[in-house]
Amino acid sequence: MTGTNFTDNISGLSGQVRYMVRALDLEVTPSGTYQNLSQGRFTTMNVSGPVLDCQGVPGGSAVPGTACNDGDAGTVNDAWTVDCQCVGDPLDCNGVPNGPAMPGTSCDDGDPDTGNDTWNGACVCVGLPLDCAGVPGGGALPGTACDDGNASTGNDSWTVSCQCIGEPIDCAGVPNGQALPGTPCDDGDSSTGNDVYGADCTCAGSVIDCLGVPGGSAVVDDCGVCNGTNDCLSGTVTTCLRVAMSPDGDVEEAENGNMYATTGALDLVFDSEPSPWRGEQTTGLWFQGVEVPQGAVVVSAYLQFTARSSNNVQPCQLEVGLQESGNAPAIGWAPFGLSGRPLVGTVGWQPPTWSQIDDAGPDQRSPQLAGLVQQVVSRSDWQSNNAMLFVVSGTG
Structure with missing residues (x-):
């Protein structure tokens, strides 16, 4: 171009359009190299003609605010936004557009044995199981430790029916042990025998008489004879x-x-x-x-x-x-x-x-x-x- 005028294809353009005119240095073919681009000039011009809609159609109907289809089955009321994005209103877990029942929000699963019920990602209302202490998702589960408040039991744990029950502590301090009242023991006294635990878990034996019989009645008489008849005292x-x-x-x-x-x-x-x-x-x-x-x-x-x-x-x-x-x-x-x-x-x-x-x-x-x-x-x-x-x- 050697003059000051040129023509351009403005089909599809409308409104204010910005141009940049750049100088060419002695190039006579389209494949030449641009030089001195910094010497270009910018200008604007108004172009009258039909406006492109959100689908690129001149004068088309897909304009902001009109219906569209965003391709998401989980939304309704799809419409073009002002920046030509097709966006719908999300359906909540109850099927209500833009409703409050969204995943992560509270719900009621109808199960009295759960708590803290919420909608999950699949819109299923799911609660946390109540433990034996009534805590949703708590750790007090059957088989875990608890305290039944009874000092005479040990190894307390929750049963399948959520009862806190311990094992009786025997006379030796062992939960569910065998050292029970009436069972044999050793009172540490060599002068007793047949030692057994009493009702108060005291280990006690019967005094061994002079004949070696625990609880026997034989005594040494005044003459020094075991089970004697005091013959020496005649x-x-x-x-x-x-x-x-x-x-x-x-x-x-x-x-x-x-x-x-x-x-x-x-x-x-x-x-x-x-x-x-x-x-x-x-x-x-x-x-x-x-x-x-x-x-x-x-x-x-x-x-x-x-x-x-x-x-x-x-x-x-x-x-x-x-x-x-x-x-x-x-x-x-x-x-x-x-x-x-x-x-x-x-x-x-x-x-x-x-x-x-x-x-x-x-x-x-x-x-x-x-x-x-x-x-x-x-x-x-x-x-x-x-x-x-x-x-x-x-x-x-």
């Missing part, structure tokens, strides 16, 4: 005395030394008051009129008690002593009037549990005290019908 004399009544023959000395005449049951030896302020006491037993000749041979001697309570403080470790005197004076009220007296010796005593009130058998009997009594009646100042004082101390 021609001997037996005397049995109660503690003196006046003055008081049974007195308790508190830890602080104060003396208390007993008006009720005697303590051996821990104070049985509701507030045991006397502590571990020393107990005195004064016997008047002991009819044993001076120099007699003492074959057997013991203290016999009767249980007045089933309350026991274990372990019970006692010492039974006898005052070193040919005629022991009455106890009196002087502080430390028992623990201050000299003794010929002591004998250890570990009495078993006294579980039955009014029992007065071997369990309530002291060990053999013949050796202590022999020392007293052998004294030169001892006479028949003199007094003896036994002292019991220790713990329990």
Whole structure:
């Protein structure tokens, strides 16, 4: 082009059109190379003619706002937008255009055993199963751990019916174990046998008698013979005395030394008051009129008690002593009037549990005290019908 005019094909164009005119440098064929493009000039012109619709048809009907088909079966009311996109309204899970029931929103699946129901991507209303604690999607499922609130059970878990149930803990502390009341055990005491768990899960056995029979009645007689008949005592004399009544023959000395005449049951030896302020006491037993000749041979001697309570403080470790005197004076009220007296010796005593009130058998009997009594009646100042004082101390 060497002039200032040119023609162009403007078919399909309408409205304001922008042109750029660029210079050519001595090129005479269409295949030449453009140069000096920066020297081009821009201009605009108005072109009158039919407008292209959204489908590129001049003057066509596919204009913004008119119906179209976006090809998506999940939408309705498809229409051309202002930028010529065919867009429809999405159907919600209830089939309502632009409705609220969209995937991820809440719904009701009609199942009382689920919660937090929502529409999924396939528009199916699905809830989370309620666990045994009523929590949707929770972890409290049958077979998982729980707490039934019962301290006597263990390994608690939810059942298929959502009951929290544990296994009974046996006497050895094992859930669902075999150590149940009435079953064998070992109480660790070699002097008992046939040990079994009691209703309170205490392992206890029956005392083995001198014949080796648990719970047997055979005892060693005064002659030292198991299950004997005291044959050695032919021609001997037996005397049995109660503690003196006046003055008081049974007195308790508190830890602080104060003396208390007993008006009720005697303590051996821990104070049985509701507030045991006397502590571990020393107990005195004064016997008047002991009819044993001076120099007699003492074959057997013991203290016999009767249980007045089933309350026991274990372990019970006692010492039974006898005052070193040919005629022991009455106890009196002087502080430390028992623990201050000299003794010929002591004998250890570990009495078993006294579980039955009014029992007065071997369990309530002291060990053999013949050796202590022999020392007293052998004294030169001892006479028949003199007094003896036994002292019991220790713990329990």
